[in-house]
Amino acid sequence: MTITVPFDPVSRSLRNNRRQQTLWGIALCTLFLLAVIFSTWVIGDGGLGPVLSQRNQPPSIAHPFGTDWLGRDMLSRSLHGMSLSLRIGLLAAGISALIGTGLGLAAGTLGGWVDAVITWIIDVFFSLPHLVLLILIAFAVGGGTRGVIIAVALTHWTSLARVIRAEVLQVNSADYVKISRRFGRLPLWIARHHMVPHIIPQLIVGLILLFPHAILHEAALSFIGIGLSPHIPAIGIILAESMRHLSTGYWWLGVMPGLLLLLSVKSFDWLGENMRALLDPKTSQG
Amino acid sequence: MLKGEGLWFRYDTKLPWVVRDQSLAIAPGEVIGLVAPSGYGKTTLGKLLAGYLKPSRGRITLDQQPLPSRGYCPVQLVFQNPELSVNPRWRIDRILREKHPPQQYILDALGIHPGWLTRYPHELSGGELQRVAIARVLNRNTRYLIADEMTAMLDANTQALIWQVILEFARQYDVGIIAISHNQPLLQRICQRDYLVAEQTIVNLVPERQLSI
Amino acid sequence: MLTISNLGIRFTQYDQGLHRKQLTVITDLDLTVQPGELVAVVGASGSGKSLLAHALLGILPENAQLSGTMAFQGEPLTQKRCEALRGKAIALIPQSVGYLDPLMTVGRQVQRVGQLNGLPSRAAKTLTARTFARYELPAHTPKRYPFQLSGGMARRVLVSTAVMTQAQLVIADEPTPGLHPDVVTETLNHLRELAQEGRGVILITHDIEAALQVADRVAVFYAGTTVEIANAQDFTTGNLRHPYTQALWRSLPQNDFVPVSGNQPSPDQLPVGCLYGDRCAWSTAECKQARPELRFVRQGWVRCIHAEG
Numbered sequence: 001m002t003i004t005v006p007f008d009p010v011s012r013s014l015r016n017n018r019r020q021q022t023l024w025g026i027a028l029c030t031l032f033l034l035a036v037i038f039s040t041w042v043i044g045d046g047g048l049g050p051v052l053s054q055r056n057q058p059p060s061i062a063h064p065f066g067t068d069w070l071g072r073d074m075l076s077r078s079l080h081g082m083s084l085s086l087r088i089g090l091l092a093a094g095i096s097a098l099i100g101t102g103l104g105l106a107a108g109t110l111g112g113w114v115d116a117v118i119t120w121i122i123d124v125f126f127s128l129p130h131l132v133l134l135i136l137i138a139f140a141v142g143g144g145t146r147g148v149i150i151a152v153a154l155t156h157w158t159s160l161a162r163v164i165r166a167e168v169l170q171v172n173s174a175d176y177v178k179i180s181r182r183f184g185r186l187p188l189w190i191a192r193h194h195m196v197p198h199i200i201p202q203l204i205v206g207l208i209l210l211f212p213h214a215i216l217h218e219a220a221l222s223f224i225g226i227g228l229s230p231h232i233p234a235i236g237i238i239l240a241e242s243m244r245h246l247s248t249g250y251w252w253l254g255v256m257p258g259l260l261l262l263l264s265v266k267s268f269d270w271l272g273e274n275m276r277a278l279l280d281p282k283t284s285q286g
Numbered sequence: 287m288l289k290g291e292g293l294w295f296r297y298d299t300k301l302p303w304v305v306r307d308q309s310l311a312i313a314p315g316e317v318i319g320l321v322a323p324s325g326y327g328k329t330t331l332g333k334l335l336a337g338y339l340k341p342s343r344g345r346i347t348l349d350q351q352p353l354p355s356r357g358y359c360p361v362q363l364v365f366q367n368p369e370l371s372v373n374p375r376w377r378i379d380r381i382l383r384e385k386h387p388p389q390q391y392i393l394d395a396l397g398i399h400p401g402w403l404t405r406y407p408h409e410l411s412g413g414e415l416q417r418v419a420i421a422r423v424l425n426r427n428t429r430y431l432i433a434d435e436m437t438a439m440l441d442a443n444t445q446a447l448i449w450q451v452i453l454e455f456a457r458q459y460d461v462g463i464i465a466i467s468h469n470q471p472l473l474q475r476i477c478q479r480d481y482l483v484a485e486q487t488i489v490n491l492v493p494e495r496q497l498s499i
Numbered sequence: 500m501l502t503i504s505n506l507g508i509r510f511t512q513y514d515q516g517l518h519r520k521q522l523t524v525i526t527d528l529d530l531t532v533q534p535g536e537l538v539a540v541v542g543a544s545g546s547g548k549s550l551l552a553h554a555l556l557g558i559l560p561e562n563a564q565l566s567g568t569m570a571f572q573g574e575p576l577t578q579k580r581c582e583a584l585r586g587k588a589i590a591l592i593p594q595s596v597g598y599l600d601p602l603m604t605v606g607r608q609v610q611r612v613g614q615l616n617g618l619p620s621r622a623a624k625t626l627t628a629r630t631f632a633r634y635e636l637p638a639h640t641p642k643r644y645p646f647q648l649s650g651g652m653a654r655r656v657l658v659s660t661a662v663m664t665q666a667q668l669v670i671a672d673e674p675t676p677g678l679h680p681d682v683v684t685e686t687l688n689h690l691r692e693l694a695q696e697g698r699g700v701i702l703i704t705h706d707i708e709a710a711l712q713v714a715d716r717v718a719v720f721y722a723g724t725t726v727e728i729a730n731a732q733d734f735t736t737g738n739l740r741h742p743y744t745q746a747l748w749r750s751l752p753q754n755d756f757v758p759v760s761g762n763q764p765s766p767d768q769l770p771v772g773c774l775y776g777d778r779c780a781w782s783t784a785e786c787k788q789a790r791p792e793l794r795f796v797r798q799g800w801v802r803c804i805h806a807e808g
Contacts, residue, residue: 019513177369178338183385184357197375357675397762411545414762441543441705446750447758468679471753 022274029271036264038085039079047150048076060254066252070246078257081235082264085222087216088145088234092152094212097131097207098235099153100160107161108168109191118161120184125158134217148227159208167202171195201279209274212265219261234262288312288361288462290335295327300397304330305341316458317453319477320468327468331498332432333463335464336363341377349427358385360429364436368415372407379403379417386425395451396421420448424455430462438467449476500699501532501668505567508550508559508723508767513649522766524550525723526774528567528798529793531666532701537694539702539710542720542725544576545763548703549721552672555701556591557581571668588665592690594673596645596653605656606631612663612666623663631660634689636730651682660688667729669693670701675709685706707734708748719744722763722774725793740801742779743789773803781805 004080051071061068065074107118125133138151171177171194221227222236237256285286289313305327312318322328333339335346337353346353348360365371368382374379382388382403396417407415416436421429432453438443455475456463467473506528511519525547525661542548553559555569557578569576569585585591599608605626615621629757631640640648648656654674661669666795671690675683683765687702691713694700704710708715711731719727719741724769740746746759760779764770770777779786785793791802 013420099299174373175365175367176373179363179365180384182337182362184359185385265415278308374643398759401763401765411543411763413544439544441541442707443750443758444746446752446756447760449756450758451666467803469752470680471751475752 015197019278022278025274026271026278029267029274030268033086033264033271034150036079036260040083043076043079044228046268048072048080054248058250059256063146064248065256068241068253069250074252074256076234076258078235079277081182081238081257082260084232085218085227085261086264088149088228089152089211089218090217092149093156093207093210093214095149095153095276096205097210100157100206101164101199101203103157103162104161105168107165108172108186112226117164119167123159124156129219130155131220134221135224135226138221142228145228145232148218148221151221152217156217160203160210163202163241164199167199168195171198201276205272205276205279208268208275215261215265215268215272216244287314287337287350288346288348290341290344290346293331293334293341293346295330295334295339295341296404298322299334303342305334307344309344310335310464312462312464314429314462315456317456317463317465317477319465319473321470321473322466329434331467332363332434332464334431336361337397338363358427361432362423362430363432363434364420364423364430366435366438366453368412368419369407371419372415374407376406376407377403378407378410381406381407381418384422386422386427388421388424392421392424392451392455394447397447413440416440417444418449420452424452426459428461430464432464432466433458435468436465437472438469445472500534500573501530502570503528503530503551503567504569505529506551506554508547508554508567509564509566510560510567510742511562511564512767520767523553523723523769524766525795526769527790528720529723529725530701530728532699534667534699535694536715537691537700537702537713539704539714539717539719541704541707541710541717543763544706546720547723548605548705549672550702552591552670552701553588555668555670556585558585560788566568575711586612587664589663589668589670590664590667592657592661592669592671592678593672596648596657598657601645605752606643607637609641609656609663612660616664621797627659628664630658630662633662634659634790651680651685654664654678654686655689658686658693662704666698668699668701670703670794672703673705674702675704675706683709684712698764708751711735719747720770723766724774724790724802725800725803726775728793730799732782733799737796740799740806741775741803742781742805743775773797775803 035233041149044213053068054063054071055069057067063073063075065078067073082275086150103118107115133155134151137154138147141147141150163189174194177190177194180194205206219228219236219239223240225240227236228234237255238257239261240258243249245253290310293305293308293310294303296303308331309468313484317351320328320331331341334341337355337359348354353359353361358492382393398414398417398421402410402418410418416439419435433452437448440448441496451470452463455461463476465473465477506525507523508754510524510643512522512629513519528551530538530540530551534708540548540551546613551560555576557576559565571580571589574580574680576584581589590804599605607710609630610620613626614620616624616673627641633664635721636652636655636659640652642657643652645656668692674686674690674745678686683706687709688701690700694713694715702710702714707717711734714731717727717731717734719729721743727739727744729739729744734740734748737750749755752760759778764774764777771788772778772789773782775790776782776786781803785804791804793800793802794806
């Protein structure tokens with residue numbers, strides 16, 4: 001005897017279109033980040049000048065992030081600082097991504113001793129403590145903005161290179177590439193038509209996820225004084241300066257810029273994860 | 287005439303021999319079968335004949351010349367698993383057009399629906415995909431076709447359809463076919479001669495018989 | 500023991516950009532399995548056979564919608580029950596060693612199956628050894644890794660994973676992909692033994708000759724629906740009911756080796772009437788109007804209005 005009971009149908013019409021949600025997520029994150037970057041041109045330098053009559057005010061409607069010991073509007077300072085940090089981070093990460101892709105492609109396609117050398121370099125970089133390496137390079141190059149960009153660019157390419165190399169190796173050993181060669185196609189044609197479609201998604205996602213690292217490390221370097229000059233209000237500088245005032249109870253000097261940094265970095269993270277979900281055929285059908 | 291003479295192959299000097307002193311010859315228009323228990327190197331032999339691997343010893347000649355290393359190889363190998371032999375990020379029509387696009391009558395004979403052309407490989411079933419993989423090698427430039435368990439993963443109907451088309455194509459253009467398979471009834475149907483790959487030599491199993499199709 | 504009625508499975512997939520389309524991969528699927536019986540599910544690739552196995556184990560992807568009923572040993576099979584029973588009362592014999600953990604020795608993995616079924620580790624280990632001995636696997640097998648197994652050994656290890664579970668229902672999903680005939684026969688005999696022990700066995704395959712070697716009944720799938728459920732001997736006595744089954748039988752190399760042209764309908768464009776209609780020699784206007792019901796004809800079931808008693 002069997003009991004016939006209808007199966008629970010999962011009602012899809014009520015649930016949100018997942019892909020729509022993903023695209024919304026990407027759009028929102030992108031808008032937020034662009035807003036922060038371009039905020040400097042929108043709000044101008046107005047809030048950056050010292051107004052001694054407004055010193056040390058906690059967050060209020062007039063000054064959502066409060067003011068510092070010189071009466072400068074913290075929101076204005078934070079936005080300027082974040083925008084600068086973002087731009088520097090993007091530049092450094094961009095250079096790093098180029099290095100990573102180039103080396104990854106070379107290692108995968110050329111093989112042999114080229115691959116061995118590049119893999120060895122990657123291993124060396126992975127075995128050294130990351131922050132120490134950053135500091136050393138920034139210091140050696142003479143610090144400042146230039147030092148930060150060079151240091152970050154030279155140290156963040158390793159993960160991406162590894163991923164790209166693995167992807168290239170995998171595609172190279174695929175049956176359809178071997179068949180392509182037997183069809184008479186040249187290596188360059190194969191690289192352009194078979195390999196690139198596989199690498200691009202990895203590259204995009206890898207690049208986006210590289211930015212938070214670059215930005216945070218720039219902030220770290222500036223925080224400890226090796227990076228940008230203290231006169232330029234990068235986020236790291238702002239945080240460093242706020243340390244002096246924490247004990248006096250002016251908590252907003254550190255917390256508010258810190259939250260802005262957190263939110264910006266997290267946006268990149270969300271953006272990257274959403275892009276990955278969209279580009280990976282396994283999850284893009286959900 | 288496609289000939290393999292005194293072929294030996296191993297992947298590395300430290301590894302055991304996979305192909306041991308095998309010799310084989312096939313004339314245009316012939317259909318021969320290659321049978322052996324697992325592990326006797328049938329697939330490797332197929333790859334050697336199609337130029338995917340270079341023999342450690344011995345040589346392969348096509349009409350007295352070595353296999354061309356450039357351009358479209360006149361000896362083409364069709365793999366068992368179609369999902370691996372196409373680029374998953376390419377659409378079907380791009381896969382078909384990779385080198386020599388097949389003529390429309392081949393597509394029709396194989397039942398390749400025009401609607402498939404804009405789809406991706408994962409949207410087609412195994413049987414449909416194998417037909418696409420076969421269509422792209424059925425052109426005037428293919429002189430010899432090596433079918434490595436080509437229809438082992440397909441249902442009987444698709445198998446019959448594919449072989450019908452291939453044998454007709456072979457008859458029309460005098461193409462030689464080597465069928466690597468375990469399926470005895472199938473080989474009896476399509477082959478004129480069977481080769482058994484035994485330990486040392488390829489033994490001519492059954493003398494010439496009429497093609498029973 | 501297992502009764503499936505009118506099972507339907509649909510997927511929602513993204514077509515271009517944000518546009519979604521419905522794929523109906525299984526329609527009106529009916530199947531029963533009794534204890535001690537070996538039922539073969541035969542169909543072309545893309546006919547929905549593997550999805551049936553996934554549905555029984557509760558491992559369909561998230562965007563799948565089910566309708567119809569599945570009952571196991573009298574109780575309905577809900578998602579929760581599937582999860583509770585899989586690996587215990589319902590076991591799967593996977594297709595290849597690729598489904599095993601490549602980093603663990605096979606002995607440990609098979610032993611783990613026993614432990615997950617409630618056996619203490621000592622007893623599981625003994626049972627593993629006994630099961631391996633039953634299938635004549637050499638003594639060193641438990642220490643081997645999956646990639647070190649030869650084709651035949653791998654098959655026997657995969658069967659062991661199911662035997663360890665004392666499962667009442669064993670599902671073998673394409674257990675003989677392109678294997679040597681001797682290994683195929685051996686694997687099929689193992690499945691036959693499992694049925695003789697009183698378990699129910701579902702053999703999912705495209706290879707009809709293999710299925711006929713050991714099956715009691717054969718369910719023929721086409722485009723996600725059951726078109727015929729025949730007894731094994733019906734094939735050799737010529738007692739086939741559905742035109743597709745007859746075509747499949749005729750296309751074997753040992754028979755006429757004649758194929759029927761056309762393709763299975765695509766899951767996103769199923770016709771209104773009979774799913775086999777556009778390829779069928781018996782097709783009439785009536786066929787195009789509605790899907791036929793499963794009828795009991797000549798001691799078997801068939802989904803065709805023209806099948807005669």
